[in-house]
Amino acid sequence: MxxxxxxxxxxxxxxxxxxxxxxxxxxxxxxxxxxxxxxxxxxxxxxxxxxxxxxxxxxxxxxxxxxxxxxxxxxxxxxxxxxxxxxxxxxxxxxxxxxxxxxxxxxxxxxxxxxxxxxxxxxxxxxxxEKNHILDGSEPFLRLLGVSDADGRVIDRRRAKFRQINRFLELVRDIEDKLPKAPQPLYILDLCCGKSYLTFAVYYYFSAILRRSVRMTGVDLKPDVIAYCSGCASSLGWDGLDFVCGDILRFEPERDPDLVVSLHACDIATDITLACAVKRGAKVILSTPCCQHEMANQLECEDLSFITSKPLLRHKMTDAFTDALRLSRLECENYVCEALELVDPEETPKNVMLRCVRRSAPMAREKREALYAEYRRVCDWLHVTPYLDVLLCDYATVRLRD
Ligand SMILES: C[S@@+](CC[C@H](N)C(=O)[O-])C[C@H]1O[C@@H](n2cnc3c(N)ncnc32)[C@H](O)[C@@H]1O
Known part of the structure; x- marks a missing residue:
């Protein structure tokens, strides 16, 4: 040149x-x-x-x-x-x-x-x-998980993960006042925890930074990651944190959780997470969905054929519909729901965070029925049967009959 x-x-x-x-x-x-x-x-x-x-x-x-x-x-x-x-x-x-x-x-x-x-x-x-972040990289658990080196410096190829963890903690900090106040103990679940960067970070945030009494459980299907995470928790001496190997569909929390978090639970695993949180009356749910397929396979809507006939756009649109319907369904269960960006959208396309906070006052029956009727109307228009609605069906029917 x-x-x-x-x-x-x-x-x-x-x-x-x-x-x-x-x-x-x-x-x-x-x-x-x-x-x-x-x-x-x-x-x-x-x-x-x-x-x-x-x-x-x-x-x-x-x-x-x-x-x-x-x-x-x-x-x-x-x-x-x-x-x-x-x-x-x-x-x-x-x-x-x-x-x-x-x-x-x-x-x-x-x-x-x-x-x-x-x-x-x-x-x-x-x-x-980075000094303004909640974590600065020197925290021993970040070293143990390979996010930072022995000197507490964030390893270059783990910077995106480090930013994601810090951002998630900022979102946790934003909802802190919706959780039971100290000295009440907190019970937190991370469903589909995988290698559990988030589980360790959230536990550290409440127990070490806020000095709260915390019980936290991470659940995942993979025995090897659960064994690894359990080993890390015990080498850190974090006895309020445990890990359970199993399907979240069958997981029984030891009590109703205050907070349920989930990062990138694949496809309908996000719906199982949300249903578990709702049925157990979680006060706050923070969930970042991932790789949605369910609705892309079901949706049939003549009015939208100008989009659905283009595979890439069909997928982008059904991603948005899936999350919007999830939030609408949770609004029927008395949650105030929002969709936020987790990190810079250029870092990852898996970037939508669903934030749902349960209202303290119960919702009037008529309001609930009207919200659910509107939700069903949209599902019928799109010709979809969201798994979340199936999972919450008995629960909703019973409650709507009350
Ligand atoms: C993409 S990984 C995300 C892991 C972790 N939350 C993270 O962000 O690093 C999804 C995880 O969900 C787990 N998973 C998927 N379906 C599950 C189910 N029904 N029950 C428990 N774990 C499940 C997988 O084993 C996998 O570890």
Whole structure:
């Protein structure tokens, strides 16, 4: 690439950074299939008050190497590397993105959709911002789970997980006042806990940070992960935390839980989680669904055929319908429900968090019946039978007859 093109590329990055809208810029599509670096991701960070650009190079041997550089150098480095090692650069901002492609003959093509105005101030990463997180990486359980190293530094390839855990804890902090007040003990479930990063984090938050008395149980089908998590809990000496191997459909909590959390319970496992929480009167439910298939296979609605005939859009739409109907169904059970974003949507598509808080006062029978009738009307229109409704059917029928 010639000098003029380098300047054009550097100007896009510098301009976005100066406006405060720059989220990150990514070099990809390496020219050589055998070169050391597959991809390089650069993002603004603040370290000890200084604004820098942090570059993470993802190497072919699986390692991720991070280094920091002054803002003034980063744009030029990216432009030069785009002309040399890489064919593609994506500049991602809060006001749109810009993609620069370099052909094998060195011709530059830029597709720029960054709007000249608007776009919010981007979140800046780095040590300073991590200081504001609930966890800073030095917590022993994060070391034990391999999220941070022996010095308490978050391992580069675990940064997304670390951000996800912290964000989840922020959402837990937001609903803290809906739970029984201290000194009452809390009972918390993590259904479909898997390797249980979240279970450990939530337990730590209530027991070590808030100094609450907590009993917490993680449940999962996989014996190996349950054995691993039980071993971790005992080596941390966390005797209020236990793990049960089994199907959440048959799981019997020891008492009605105060809080039920669930992160990425696959497909209808999210419905089982929600039904278990509702039937046992959980005060708060925080659930992030994952890989929904049920409704995509059922939905038939002539009015929506202009979307349902396009497989990709059909899937996106049924994802939204599934979660919206879940929330509507829980509203019939006297919960105040919202859908929130868990982390930056660019980090993962599995990003919708369902937050449901049970009302303290019972709902009037007529109101409940009207909500349920409206829910059924939408299900009939879509020609779907949500598993959550099936699971709550006896429960609802009995209660609606009261
Ligand atoms: C995608 S993983 C998520 C694990 C964990 N919550 C996380 O976010 O790291 C889904 C987990 O759900 C578990 N699972 C799926 N259906 C289940 C069921 N009916 N009962 C118990 N566990 C289930 C799987 O074994 C798996 O560990």
């Amino acid at each position: 010639n000098e003029q093109n380098n300047e054009r590329i550097a100007a896009v990055i510098t301009g976005a950074n100066e406006r405060g809208i720059l989220k990150r810029f990514v070099l990809s599509s390496p020219r050589s299939k055998t070169g050391d670096v597959k991809k390089a991701e650069l993002r603004p960070v603040t370290v000890r008050g200084e604004k820098l650009i942090q570059m993470t190079e993802y190497r072919r041997d699986g390692k991720a190497v991070t280094s920091n550089m002054p803002e003034s150098e980063a744009a030029d480095i990216a432009a030069v590397r785009l002309g040399g090692e890489f064919r593609q650069l994506d500049v991602i901002t809060t006001a749109g993105s810009c993609t620069a492609l370099v052909s094998s003959k060195g011709k530059l093509h830029i597709s720029d959709s960054i709007s000249a105005t608007g776009g919010g101030i981007a979140d800046i990463g780095g040590n300073d911002s």
